Amino acid sequence: MDIDSGTVDYVARLARLALSDEEREQMRAELSDILEHAGRIRALDLDGVEPTSHPVRLLNVARPDEVRPSLSQEEALACAPAAENGRFKVPRIIEEA
Amino acid sequence: MTAGSGPPSGDGLVWRTATELARLLASGELSSVELTGALIERSDAVDPGINAYLHRTDELALEAAGAADARRSRGEAASPFDGVPVAYKDIFVTRGVPTTCGSKILEGWVPPYDATVVERCHGAGLPMLGKTNLDQFAMGSSTENSGFFPSRNPWDTGRVPGGSSGGSAAAVAAGAVPWAWGTDTGGSVRQPGGLCGLVGAKPTYGRISRYGMIAFASSLDQASPLTRSVEDAAALMAIAAGHDPCDSTSIPSPAENYLDGIDGGIEGLRFGIIKEFTGEGSQPGVRARVDDAYTRLEKLGGTLQEVSMPSFQHGIPAYYLIAPAEASSNLARFDGVRYGSRVAGDTNIVTMNSMTRDEGFGAEVKRRIMIGTYALSAGFYDAYYGKAQRVRTLIIQDLRRAYESVDLIVCPTSPTTAFKLGERTDDPLAMYLSDVYTVPFNLSGNPAVSVPCGLSSDDGLPVGLQIVAKTLDEKTMFRAAYAFEKDLGFAGSPEGRPRL
Numbered sequence: 191m192d193i194d195s196g197t198v199d200y201v202a203r204l205a206r207l208a209l210s211d212e213e214r215e216q217m218r219a220e221l222s223d224i225l226e227h228a229g230r231i232r233a234l235d236l237d238g239v240e241p242t243s244h245p246v247r248l249l250n251v252a253r254p255d256e257v258r259p260s261l262s263q264e265e266a267l268a269c270a271p272a273a274e275n276g277r278f279k280v281p282r283i284i285e286e287a
Numbered sequence: 288m289t290a291g292s293g294p295p296s297g298d299g300l301v302w303r304t305a306t307e308l309a310r311l312l313a314s315g316e317l318s319s320v321e322l323t324g325a326l327i328e329r330s331d332a333v334d335p336g337i338n339a340y341l342h343r344t345d346e347l348a349l350e351a352a353g354a355a356d357a358r359r360s361r362g363e364a365a366s367p368f369d370g371v372p373v374a375y376k377d378i379f380v381t382r383g384v385p386t387t388c389g390s391k392i393l394e395g396w397v398p399p400y401d402a403t404v405v406e407r408c409h410g411a412g413l414p415m416l417g418k419t420n421l422d423q424f425a426m427g428s429s430t431e432n433s434g435f436f437p438s439r440n441p442w443d444t445g446r447v448p449g450g451s452s453g454g455s456a457a458a459v460a461a462g463a464v465p466w467a468w469g470t471d472t473g474g475s476v477r478q479p480g481g482l483c484g485l486v487g488a489k490p491t492y493g494r495i496s497r498y499g500m501i502a503f504a505s506s507l508d509q510a511s512p513l514t515r516s517v518e519d520a521a522a523l524m525a526i527a528a529g530h531d532p533c534d535s536t537s538i539p540s541p542a543e544n545y546l547d548g549i550d551g552g553i554e555g556l557r558f559g560i561i562k563e564f565t566g567e568g569s570q571p572g573v574r575a576r577v578d579d580a581y582t583r584l585e586k587l588g589g590t591l592q593e594v595s596m597p598s599f600q601h602g603i604p605a606y607y608l609i610a611p612a613e614a615s616s617n618l619a620r621f622d623g624v625r626y627g628s629r630v631a632g633d634t635n636i637v638t639m640n641s642m643t644r645d646e647g648f649g650a651e652v653k654r655r656i657m658i659g660t661y662a663l664s665a666g667f668y669d670a671y672y673g674k675a676q677r678v679r680t681l682i683i684q685d686l687r688r689a690y691e692s693v694d695l696i697v698c699p700t701s702p703t704t705a706f707k708l709g710e711r712t713d714d715p716l717a718m719y720l721s722d723v724y725t726v727p728f729n730l731s732g733n734p735a736v737s738v739p740c741g742l743s744s745d746d747g748l749p750v751g752l753q754i755v756a757k758t759l760d761e762k763t764m765f766r767a768a769y770a771f772e773k774d775l776g777f778a779g780s781p782e783g784r785p786r787l
């Protein structure tokens with residue numbers, strides 16, 4: 191299993207990781223090794239086997255839709271890296287054209 | 288740190304089990320303030336050598352101990368364990384007390400609420416001594432992936448305590464706290480338990496609430512006690528177990544009293560030995576101790592039979608696709624917006640997110656996020672993640688079939704004893720492969736306990752025996768572990784504790 195550097199860049203972008211050049215090269219080698227091992231199960235014929243996403247089958251767990259006490263706005267914002275006017279403050283999201 | 292024969296004088300107290308301490312507190316021979324003070328003193332003496340704690344809460348503990356003593360003097364003990372201190376892996380959020388999950392990305396974060404496990408232990412009157420070290424985000428088997436420092440094994444400080452709950456294991460093994468909480472996603476409590484000569488007990492998936500436990504792999508994570516006796520493990524698990532509406536995967540039935548009938552013995556119990564676990568790759572000293580353990584189970588009236596688990600050979604590949612896939616999704620929340628650190632805040636949002644995450648996460652966390660993102664990405668989902676989920680079904684089916692003819696399954700906890708610091712850090716795959724005996728039971732959700740089975744003749748380090756029960760059959764698991772522990776006589780003996 192060989193992961194090329196283009197794939198590393200693509201996955202890093204999806205994962206929002208600004209990897210350094212050194213990290214990218216190391217990641218390429220390590221991912222190739224690990225996926226080589228893990229990818230062995232690709233060859234198994236598992237048609238007709240249901241996938242399991244969870245060991246306990248609980249369905250539609252819900253509670254009554256009632257208003258309950260929760261964290262105050264102040265508490266929720268207390269550890270934010272930046273906050274303003276009772277909101278989380280983030281850098282520019284929409285780039286200029 | 289002093290080497291010598293047996294514990295230093297005056298600290299007999301610190302080697303008592305939580306159950307013994309609870310009796311001393313109940314009889315009035317001991318106060319929680321005295322006990323907590325002795326444990327703080329012990330931590331001062333040993334922690335510089337083992338680095339078990341990320342954050343100690345001595346003052347809070349003494350305050351809680353005073354309150355526990357006051358309750359006892361009024362005859363209003365909150366529980367049989369009121370006043371027995373505990374420590375938490377720093378993955379459990381604690382209101383007003385810093386919680387880092389072992390990562391720089393959360394340095395300085397002070398959670399506004401308590402995890403359900405913490406809340407229930409507070410309710411039972413257990414003073415909190417501190418937050419223990421871990422591989423960051425619980426990803427690792429040695430604590431060497433901690434963003435701060437590695438912890439060390441009290442049996443040999445040149446070796447790892449195991450991981451990811453290595454800080455909790457080191458603290459309990461060193462006599463710094465009678466019991467502690469860890470979490471087990473792929474063996475992260477059973478393996479450090481085994482490597483530090485302790486009991487590490489994972490309940491059935493869904494038995495203990497995950498609310499307030501920082502998520503690594505949500506379909507695998509379970510809070511799990513690390514203790515110096517089977518009885519303590521059953522007792523601590525019982526304090527936290529049971530339905531919690533705050534966790535939608537919490538099993539909606541009441542928990543059993545795991546201490547009830549724990550001394551019933553194992554006469555007539557049928558133990559399955561896994562045919563595919565041939566011992567290949569295991570140290571001879573580990574195999575010898577585990578084989579001795581099987582013989583002991585027979586001597587105690589159990590019967591042994593071989594069970595076949597053909598799917599288990601795919602356990603590691605399935606685990607190392609499913610766990611990273613879930614992690615890549617869970618760790619998306621660390622984006623420099625709501626909590627934790629932020630880097631490049633004056634750029635645009637994507638740059639800020641990506642720089643914050645690159646700087647805040649350690650190498651192993653990034654590696655797993657990358658594997659998981661790859662396994663879930665368009666075009667690869669069915670080939671990797673989908674395949675792994677089907678292997679998971681096979682593992683569950685194999686176990687279900689085996690439990691038609693046996694009551695419990697036994698195998699080693701880990702193929703080796705504690706390894707040296709730095710020995711495996713350059714080879715992530717080798718580190719992953721050492722989880723071979725533990726990950727199948729996270730994929731299946733079965734309860735599993737590691738119980739000490741003596742010291743390896745190779746290196747004099749502890750070896751763990753793993754006992755795995757049917758879903759929600761913790762009681763049989765604890766009953767067998769208890770009988771084994773009592774007959775072996777290792778726990779609680781001078782041989783069973785490190786010369787720290």
